[in-house]
Amino acid sequence: MNKHLTLSIVVANFNNQKYLDAFFESIDNSSQKPDELVFVDDKSTDNSLLLAKKWKKKANYKFVLIALDSNQGFANALNIGIKKSTGDLILRIDPDDFFHPHRIMVEKEYLTNNPDIHIVGSNTYYFNSHRARVVGHSFSPVLHNEILKRFQKGVISIANTSYTARREVFDKVIYEQDFVPYEEYVIFSKMLSSSFKTHNISQPLTYYRVHSQIRSYRFIKNKLQDISDQCYAIWGNKISSFTLSMRTIDSYLYWRWLRSNNLLFQLFWMALGIPFKAINYLQYYLSSSSLANKRLATSKSE
16 A cells, blocks of 8 residues: 655745735645645745735645745745655645646655656646736656756756655755756756656646746846756756757747737747747757767677
8 A cells, every 4th residue: 555645835935925816726726735835935025925824824734834034045945945844745836826726636646656756747837927828838758768868958857836756855955046047957957866766747737827027038048058057067968059049049939929918929939939949859859869879889889
């Protein structure tokens, strides 16, 4: 008989007041409630803390509210929450996003039935905040080897807001504030390099909120450059400047498409992005084939 696993949701919040009602309502509407919610407020300057206190009074699950005396930063706040949590499983989500009704049940059930898997993720719906509707969803790889391969090539394939991990994972790997805003690439790469096994559920189980603010090209370029540097530091793999440029343009155009509030603009950004996305897919699969051939040649020579 499988052991009953307890589950803690851990959230780090800073100034998400206008999204918190939707977040807490999505927990209430879940087909299975968490055993515990650890909500860390990172010295918000809006009314987030008051709203959290209101929802704590109504919660029919254990609600641990931590109000930090000073702003510690996203990664540090998460580590505080994870350390305070008591669940066998740690579920991550950001408070501006919200749950699919079956996410808690599905991810908990998967880890209960698959004791060899340490981290289970799922795809995400992209929810355009301005239009208040889903505009697409992610297509993350499902199997561990493909997830690992993508991280080794500098591609994030587990969403920071849509995964659940066993407590033992965080006994070995923690979030690092120095790597924000690309902390998810670093922590998942370190989990994978520590031989923790992963799996992604193909169904989207989290609504990722796409905000109206446009990420600048420079922001995306700098983030992908930082990921490239960490890819080399952790995996020893260098990403070429051409590949990095193609990924930057593709990512920028894709996020412009997701944030578009007009059908004509959506079509415009989509049309611009198609050739860059095709180049990225081609580069990825050619490099994967080359790596596989190299491994095969090495094994034959041995």
